[in-house]
Amino acid sequence: MSQVSETTVDRQIDTSHMQVSKTDVAIDVINMHKWYGDFHVLRDINLRVMKGERIVIAGPSGSGKSTLIRCINRLEEHQEGQIIVNGTELTADLKRIDEVRREVGMVFQHFNLFPHLTILQNLTLAPIWVRGTPKAEAEATAMHYLERVKIPEQANKFPGQLSGGQQQRVAIARSLCMQPKIMLFDEPTSALDPEMVKEVLEVMISLAEDGMTMICVTHEMGFARQVANRVIFMDQGQIIEQNEPEAFFSNPQHERTKLFLSQILH
Amino acid sequence: MTDIGFVRSDLVEARPAPVRTTGAIAWAQKNLFSTPLDTVLTILGLLFLAWIVPPLYGFFFGNAVGPNGTVEQCRMENAGACWAYISSEMEFFIYGFYDIPEQWRPNIVFALGALLLVPLLIPKAPFKKTNAVLFLAVYPIVSYFLLAGGVFGLREIPTEKWGGLLVTLILSVIGITLSFPLGVILALGRQSSMPIIKTVCVGFIELIRAVPLITILFMASIMLPLFMPQGMTVDKFLRAIVGVTLFTSAYVAEVVRGGLQAIPRGQYEAASALGLGYWKRMWFIILPQALKHVIPGIVNNFIALFKDTSLVYIVGMKDLLEAVKTKNDTALEWQSGNTATTGYIFAAMVFWVFCFGMSRYSIYMERRLNTGYKR
Secondary structure, eight states: OTTOBOOOOOSOOOOTTOOOOSSOEEEEEEEEEEEETTEEEEEEEEEEEETTOEEEEEOOTTSSHHHHHHHHTTSSOOSEEEEEETTEEOOSOHHHHHHHHHHEEEEOTTOOOOTTSOHHHHHHHHIIIIIOOOHHHHHHHHHHHHHHTTOGGGTTSOGGGSOHHHHHHHHHHHHHTTOOSEEEEESTTTTSOHHHHHHHHHHHHHHHHTTOEEEEEOSBHHHHHHHOSEEEEEETTEEEEEEOHHHHHHSOOSHHHHHHHHHHOO | OOOOOOOOOSOOOOOOOOOOOSSHHHHHHHHTSSSHHHHHHHHHHHHHHHHHHHHHHIIIIISOBOTTOOHHHHHSTTOOOBHHHHHHHHHHHHHBTOOGGGTHHHHHHHHHHHHHHHHHHSTTOSOHHHHHHIIIIIHHHHHHHHHHOOSTTOOOOOGGGBEHHHHHHHHHHHHHHHHHHHHHHHHHHHTOSSHHHHHHHHHHHHHHHTSOHHHHHHIIIIIHHHHSOTTOOOOHHHHHHHHHHHHHHHHHHHHHHHHHHTSOHHHHHHHHHTTOOHHHIIIIIIHHHHHHHTHHHHHHHHHHHHHHGGGGGGGTOEEHHHHHHHHHHHOGGGOOTTHHHHHHHHHHHHHHHHHHHHHHHHHHHHHHTTTTTOO
């Protein structure tokens, strides 16, 4: 559990736009199962995410956290049950999959920027070729988001010339350029040096402040406390427990959760 | 006030001037004679050069018969290379049996080709798209009608008469421009999750790679007509082009597959997650990176193709090498001790110039495209 950190951003979180919708469902996962060959990775997952929710998924490694969010934009296929994203059910239909992916941004542990393209090209590629945005407009949007993640001056560099933290911020900006309705974060800070974790969390918090629907697989418990409105604990492919962060950390119900928290919080 | 124990009061004596570190002598000392072993090797190397250079110089220049020489000079004792033979038969080496009064037509094709290809290879030259369309779509058609004739009042010249460098260049240029995209498609097909496409691609690649080029050319020229309906023939030249192209594409496919495998899964996933479909993913993200990795391997295949075009002699075509051989055997008026040797040396030099050019260009492209991992 060495990668767990308690980095917090010392400022007041502006909660004025952080409203969870009571009626609009963003993601609905119903009785979902997934196998890798014979290995049952996800067992009977039921998860309803409302618009504007900020969810942190925690749990030991191998518990299926990443697999779960990768199922939501179909980087992984599920075998049983339903996943409905923005009202579109994910099936083998490629058209629908691309429809869902357009509206769901994803940030990866290892950034996965395109090394042969400049930062600006990384940001404008999908808007131009998926959404059909005119180039000038796509570049203006890209610069807007680069400013938002505070690195507009890097626009014409290549990913290899940036630090890890900068690369991850570019990756977030790249997703935002598609103006997604939902953002998935797959351990976005796990590959970063401690001093860079903060700059990335800062960007994620500002996203939350704008009311973005977010699901974050992360070991940043400080982030969970400050930003999440729900923490989900997974173990061995199942959702064991879910609660508001305050209650989750101070009063865990399940033995397995207690053990996990006692290991990571001293 | 101070606790410095010792302060020097007079200047240190000047040190001797450093041993020479620049200039020819210093360079020789450092690179040629720095150790006893180096010295021995240097001397041996110089002896080797002294042994080999003078006779070579004599053969190629000193005793050689220049382009304007006569066959009598070539037949003299101690005569070197017979360049007069090359210059007198140059037309045959370039055009084969192509009718002499019509040779302006291949000349226009050569000039057009150079005019379109050179700016296409220079990254900074403008109008890349127009240029590419002209070279890949318009140029082949124009060239075909110019060379073959039969239209616009041009006299028809059957492909049997084409020969020499003309044939070598046509085969290689068409072979290279077709086998590259075909190879990429085969490589993508081999990685496809669709079983039929995958099986077809794997089967094709493995079949072609398991057979020598000679066999493919034989099949194309002798077996193929047997399967054709009576009276229908496909031009021999076309058959050779198809054979060479299919052969090279199978090799290119395997090289490209290596490049595809070097691309981390995260690149596919990031592209997918942005909503890019399969072809856009491949075109914008995967192939640019994969192909960059395999430039040396692909150019290797192109160089091999260029040289392998000389195998078309077995189906009765006269490429550059075969044209040289034909003249060596038949030009009795030029027979001398060194005529044949000079002919082959000439062919080798032409092949070398083209292959070396491809090699240098690929190195240049590798450096230019090395942006991705720039730090």
